[in-house]
Amino acid sequence: MKHLIVYAHPNPDSFNHAVLETAVHALKKKGHEVVVRDLYGIDFEPVLKPEDTAAMKAGQTPGDIRTEQEYIAQADAITFIYPIWWTGMPAILKGYVDRVFSYGFAYAYGEAGIDKLLQGKKGLILNTHGTPKEIYDQIGMTEGLKLTSDTGIFEFTGIEPVAHLLFGSVPSAGEAALKEILKQVEDTVNTVF
Amino acid sequence: MKHLIVYAHPNPDSFNHAVLETAVHALKKKGHEVVVRDLYGIDFEPVLKPEDTAAMKAGQTPGDIRTEQEYIAQADAITFIYPIWWTGMPAILKGYVDRVFSYGFAYAYGEAGIDKLLQGKKGLILNTHGTPKEIYDQIGMTEGLKLTSDTGIFEFTGIEPVAHLLFGSVPSAGEAALKEILKQVEDTVNTVF
Numbered sequence: 001m002k003h004l005i006v007y008a009h010p011n012p013d014s015f016n017h018a019v020l021e022t023a024v025h026a027l028k029k030k031g032h033e034v035v036v037r038d039l040y041g042i043d044f045e046p047v048l049k050p051e052d053t054a055a056m057k058a059g060q061t062p063g064d065i066r067t068e069q070e071y072i073a074q075a076d077a078i079t080f081i082y083p084i085w086w087t088g089m090p091a092i093l094k095g096y097v098d099r100v101f102s103y104g105f106a107y108a109y110g111e112a113g114i115d116k117l118l119q120g121k122k123g124l125i126l127n128t129h130g131t132p133k134e135i136y137d138q139i140g141m142t143e144g145l146k147l148t149s150d151t152g153i154f155e156f157t158g159i160e161p162v163a164h165l166l167f168g169s170v171p172s173a174g175e176a177a178l179k180e181i182l183k184q185v186e187d188t189v190n191t192v193f
Numbered sequence: 194m195k196h197l198i199v200y201a202h203p204n205p206d207s208f209n210h211a212v213l214e215t216a217v218h219a220l221k222k223k224g225h226e227v228v229v230r231d232l233y234g235i236d237f238e239p240v241l242k243p244e245d246t247a248a249m250k251a252g253q254t255p256g257d258i259r260t261e262q263e264y265i266a267q268a269d270a271i272t273f274i275y276p277i278w279w280t281g282m283p284a285i286l287k288g289y290v291d292r293v294f295s296y297g298f299a300y301a302y303g304e305a306g307i308d309k310l311l312q313g314k315k316g317l318i319l320n321t322h323g324t325p326k327e328i329y330d331q332i333g334m335t336e337g338l339k340l341t342s343d344t345g346i347f348e349f350t351g352i353e354p355v356a357h358l359l360f361g362s363v364p365s366a367g368e369a370a371l372k373e374i375l376k377q378v379e380d381t382v383n384t385v386f
Contacts (some may be wrong), residue, residue, distance in 0.1 A: 086287070089287065092239075140343065143337070152334065
């Protein structure tokens with residue numbers, strides 16, 4: 001299988017980076033191909049501009065968007081790894097979706113409604129957040145976070161969400177708890193792919 | 194009352210701009226003060242960088258962040274106007290929250306948990322989206338969108354959400370329907386403030 005991992009964290013020493021390394025290692029061990037797009041690392045431009053929309057309408061997709069679309073087109077599975085900030089994605093990843101998942105590439109309006117142009121691909125999301133998991137579960141935030149990513153982005157374009165792990169209390173977690181999270185990441189990658 | 198309106202749409206001819214004009218006009222008619230921060234207009238930088246975090250930890254908030262924080266500090270009410278893209282905010286607005294609602298300005302960790310540092314302010318959100326309202330209501334997305342903005346951003350920092358209007362099917366709406374939306378915006382502004 002060919003994997004694309006889209007990773008968004010500003011700090012290379014972060015726990016999210018350990019999640020990334022664990023996922024990459026587990027996938028490669030299974031013999032899968034892995035491409036990582038580190039959005040901070042490539043200094044991805046996240047603001048969808050009127051010029052982008054005009055260029056795409058004229059059939060001339062801007063180069064940086066086309067590059068990312070080619071990685072998506074070649075992937076059998078797409079994994080997003082990011083910290084939950086303000087109950088959403090870091091802006092650099094939100095802007096990746098705003099710009100790269102464009103009309104005509106990720107979806108289109110067909111005769112029978114939305115044409116989901118990324119069908120056949122699998123989607124995985126790995127998140128950390130500061131709030132305890134119990135609180136997010138209790139107030140419906142865990143469900144809200146899944147709706148605004150798995151449903152609103154992946155399913156809208158035909159990507160099948162195979163798992164979405166949300167790890168709470170990460171900034172205050174001890175070493176054993178963090179190790180357990182990485183074990184869960186490894187187990188999930190091994191199970192769903 | 195002093196109002197801050199944070200507006201995020203790339204196109205000055207958009208219906209979101211008409212929503213903005215309607216809100217500004219209604220507030221000024223009531224004799225309120227209004228400041229508009231047009232994030233595309235000021236080319237706001239949305240990516241929270243390690244340098245930002247380091248500078249803020251050292252007590253030296255970057256100039257562009259400090260400017261926006263001063264507008265927030267002076268406001269009695271904060272209104273966000275934006276189109277729902279991919280069941281979230283446009284990246285430029287998400288990054289405004291990521292960078293401007295910083296630790297020590299919008300919230301802090303106190304002895305009894307989170308200190309909500311923006312208490313006493315009111316919050317209003319005005320959104321457009323393409324999907325019909327009935328579908329978003331039915332699948333829980335309307336609730337998910339409120340959780341990931343009113344709850345996750347405004348309430349987390351102590352801002353009291355006074356209303357959140359989500360208008361569906363906007364791209365396909367006729368002139369009468371759009372006029373009715375602007376009427377609802379005007380009525381809401383007149384009622385909640």
